[in-house]
Amino acid sequence: MTAPAPYSRISELPSHAGETVRVRGWVTHLRSSGKVAFVVLRDGTGLLQAVLVKSSVSPETWTRFGQLTQETSIEVEGEVRPDARAPGGFELAVNGLSIYGESPIDYPIQPKEHGIDFLLDNRHFWLRTPRQRAIARVRSEVEQAIRDFFYERDFTLVDTPILTSASGERSGLFSTEYFEEGTAYLAQTGQLYGEAAAAAFGKIYCFGPTFRAEKSKTRRHLSEFWMVEPEVAFNDSEDNMRLQEEFVSYIVARVLERRQPELKELERDLSKLESIKAPFPRVNYSDAVEILQSKGSSVTWGDDLGAEDEAILVQDQDRPVFIYNYPKQAKAFYMKENPDDPRTVLCDDLLAPEGYGEIIGGSEREDDHDKLLARIEAENLPVEAYNWYLDLRKYGTFVHSGFGLGLERTVAWISGIHHIRESIAFPRTMHRLKP
RNA sequence: UCCCGAGUAGCUCAGGUGGUAGAGCAGGUGACUGUUAAUCACCGGGUCGGGGGUUCGAGUCCCUCCUCGGGAGCCA
Numbered sequence: 001m002t003a004p005a006p007y008s009r010i011s012e013l014p015s016h017a018g019e020t021v022r023v024r025g026w027v028t029h030l031r032s033s034g035k036v037a038f039v040v041l042r043d044g045t046g047l048l049q050a051v052l053v054k055s056s057v058s059p060e061t062w063t064r065f066g067q068l069t070q071e072t073s074i075e076v077e078g079e080v081r082p083d084a085r086a087p088g089g090f091e092l093a094v095n096g097l098s099i100y101g102e103s104p105i106d107y108p109i110q111p112k113e114h115g116i117d118f119l120l121d122n123r124h125f126w127l128r129t130p131r132q133r134a135i136a137r138v139r140s141e142v143e144q145a146i147r148d149f150f151y152e153r154d155f156t157l158v159d160t161p162i163l164t165s166a167s168g169e170r171s172g173l174f175s176t177e178y179f180e181e182g183t184a185y186l187a188q189t190g191q192l193y194g195e196a197a198a199a200a201f202g203k204i205y206c207f208g209p210t211f212r213a214e215k216s217k218t219r220r221h222l223s224e225f226w227m228v229e230p231e232v233a234f235n236d237s238e239d240n241m242r243l244q245e246e247f248v249s250y251i252v253a254r255v256l257e258r259r260q261p262e263l264k265e266l267e268r269d270l271s272k273l274e275s276i277k278a279p280f281p282r283v284n285y286s287d288a289v290e291i292l293q294s295k296g297s298s299v300t301w302g303d304d305l306g307a308e309d310e311a312i313l314v315q316d317q318d319r320p321v322f323i324y325n326y327p328k329q330a331k332a333f334y335m336k337e338n339p340d341d342p343r344t345v346l347c348d349d350l351l352a353p354e355g356y357g358e359i360i361g362g363s364e365r366e367d368d369h370d371k372l373l374a375r376i377e378a379e380n381l382p383v384e385a386y387n388w389y390l391d392l393r394k395y396g397t398f399v400h401s402g403f404g405l406g407l408e409r410t411v412a413w414i415s416g417i418h419h420i421r422e423s424i425a426f427p428r429t430m431h432r433l434k435p
Numbered sequence: 436u437c438c439c440g441a442g443u444a445g446c447u448c449a450g451g452u453g454g455u456a457g458a459g460c461a462g463g464u465g466a467c468u469g470u471u472a473a474u475c476a477c478c479g480g481g482u483c484g485g486g487g488g489u490u491c492g493a494g495u496c497c498c499u500c501c502u503c504g505g506g507a508g509c510c511a
Contacts, residue, residue, distance in 0.1 A: 033474095034467040053468070070461095085469065105462060106445060111472045112460060113447055117503050172509085189511095214509055215436070227511060307507080349511095358511060406511030420511095431503075 005077055011045035013080050013090045022077045023048055023092060024100070026128070027068050029111070037065050039094075040087070041074065042128070049086040050076045052094045061097045071103040071128075123426060124435045134262035135422055138255055139411045141262075143207075145254035146228050146407075149247055150205045155230060158197040160190030160206045165385050172213030174223075186211035191402060192334070192389050194231035195365060198400050199392060205230040217430055218307075219419040220357050222408060224428035231402035237336075237346040237364040240401035241322055244350055244360055245278035247405070248320060252276040255414050268416040272354065275318040282322040285344065288313055304330040305349075307357065314351045320359070324348040333375040335363040348403075356413035362403025369393035 008021040025043035032038070035054040040047055054062050068074065077096035082089060108118070109125045119126045126132055150157070163176075163184045178184035190206035197204045207228040214221065232243065252273050255263070263270060283291070292299050292309050299309055305323065314321050325344045328337065335345035347363035366372040372393055376386055383390075411423035421427040426435060 029470095029472075031470045031473055032467090033470060036468045036470075038470050038473090040471085049471080051469080055468085083469090085471075087471075107461095108445075110446060110461060115447075115504085117442095118446070120503095210511080212510070216507095216509065217504090218506065218508095221510075225511065304509085361511060404511060409511060 008080075009045045010041075010043045010048045010088070013048065013088075013092075016080045017082060017090065018080065020077065020079050020095075021092075022075055022096075023050075024075045025073070027070055027072045027074060027103070030068055030070070032065075037062075039065065039068060039074075039076065039097075041076065044133075047087050048076075048090075048092060049083075049088075050078065050092040050094045050097075052097070057095060057097075061094070064097050064099060067099065067102070069103045069105050069107070071107045071125075073100040073103075074098065075100065120421070120427070120432060121435075127425060130265055132422065134265040135411070135415050135417060136425060137262045138259050138266075138415050139407070139423060141255050141259050142251055142407065142411055142414065145251045146207065146405075148254075149250050150203075150230065153203070155203040155205050156197070156201040158194065158201070158204045158206050159208065160187065160193035160197075162187045162209065162211075172215070174211050174213045188212055189227065189229065189404060191229050191231065191404065194229055194402060195389070195400060196392055198231040198233045198402070199396065199398065202233045203230070204232075215430055219421075220307075220409060222420060222424065222427055222429060225420075225424070226407035227404045228407065229402060229404045231400060233398050233400045235364075235401040236399055237324070237348065237362075237401055240362050240364060240403060241280075241282065241324065241348055242278075244322075244348070244362060244403055244405075245280045245320075248280075248350070248360070248410075249276055249278045251410065252414060263415075266415050266417065268414075272318075272416075273414065277319065280320045280322055280350070281317060282324060282348075283313065285323055285326045288323050302327045302329060310351050310357055311355055314353050314355070317353055320353060321351045322348045323351065331363070333379050333381065334365050334372070336366045337368075337371060346401075350403075352409070352413045354413065354416075356409060358406075359409045359413065360403050360405045362401065364399065364401040367393055367397045367399055369397065 005020045005022045008016055008023055010023060023043065025041035027039055028042045028047065029040040037052040039050045041050060052062065052065055075098045076092055076094050078092040078094040080090055081093055083091045108122045109129065127136065163178065164187045165184065173188065174186040175183045188210050190208065194204055194206050205228060208226065209224055210227045211224055213223060235243065256270065256273055286301065288305065289299055289301050292312060295312055297309055297312065299305065313323065324347065325338055326347055327343055328345050331345050331347055335347045338344040338346050345363065349358050350360035351357060352359045366375065369390060373390060376383055408420045408423040412420045415423065417423065421429060
């Protein structure tokens, strides 16, 4: 009795040419020509064409081929051999086939066009398709690049709470009951906690899911999205922007270096990514308003910039653009007043090219206790919830800056996909909680 | 919340001026020894989103509700 053939993943097959191996996976295509049959299977590392010749397999094996349907999970055993006609250049000459789990004929995803509602309802299956797997791998690479970037630069990762009492942003909050403490809110940002941690470690970042109950229905919004937020003690707003452009350039370079097959699957124009190198253009908010007005926009000084305005500012740019120092009333309470123009705050938005919109919002934080307290009161925020945050300005206040980068927007931009919902495995949008 | 658009077979869609529905793919059966989203022949498949109205008659016209999509605002 001989030992069973070893298992191999599809990507490893070229190194097993001439050997007999077993491969496990899911059926993606079936073709039959009477006495020769082809099974294409997927195992997450690639596609394998397995060939069955009726005269050289057992009758039982031939019968089992007839029972296969799309997405049946199977094991095939056979000899690996090079063949130019096979996808990947190698195929398996099958001598054994076993079925792990059958798949009824009503498997919903077909190799054809589907509508978006149908695909989102079947997201758990949609993930199995080549394009969606490519996006997910780009996302995974972006996340790893984010962690490596900060690790290499001696930032400490600090995980911040998701259940919070105070919020950092003004937009919609998800709430839930919290024991005897009243209402808790799902975090919209980890920033305030990050600021506390920056005084302990100097350089920190947090990275996790954040929640916005905004009733937004656009291709740039999710109600649950991932945000990475570094916070650096003694960085001013200029240092902050330099960190941002270095960070974004690093992420793009990493994906270009390691995810070529995925970018090819996504038909991404690589030249658009290759030009993403620091430094990025910087446009002062006031200058931006003048530019926009000269191009016919109706914005007036003091307004936040709308989606159309942002599109105008990035058109013809081959890399992201900083818009910095917005009016105070357009921005959050924690941003530091600009000493050179107190109507504005020291902050920046980083707008991605090709119409992907704002991928980063950053600022120097208000480090003056009294000014910060005045802003909290002016916004009618509950001061008692911010006492600990105000304490940071009372006990050894320090210049510090940080920013938040939206992971899904960044992944959508790098992948070149139209809608942000495909950049996370199970998107949460206004009208979708399943699957 | 506001402004558009769409709901017809499992999926993607077509159905001038009202006369109770079609195609492609998927599925079933058969043929084929090298297929690449195989090909060819035949077969089955529908509460036309729900409700109300006009009409002899509504997928089609009117009202209403629901669902979904696109966009705006807000933001990452």
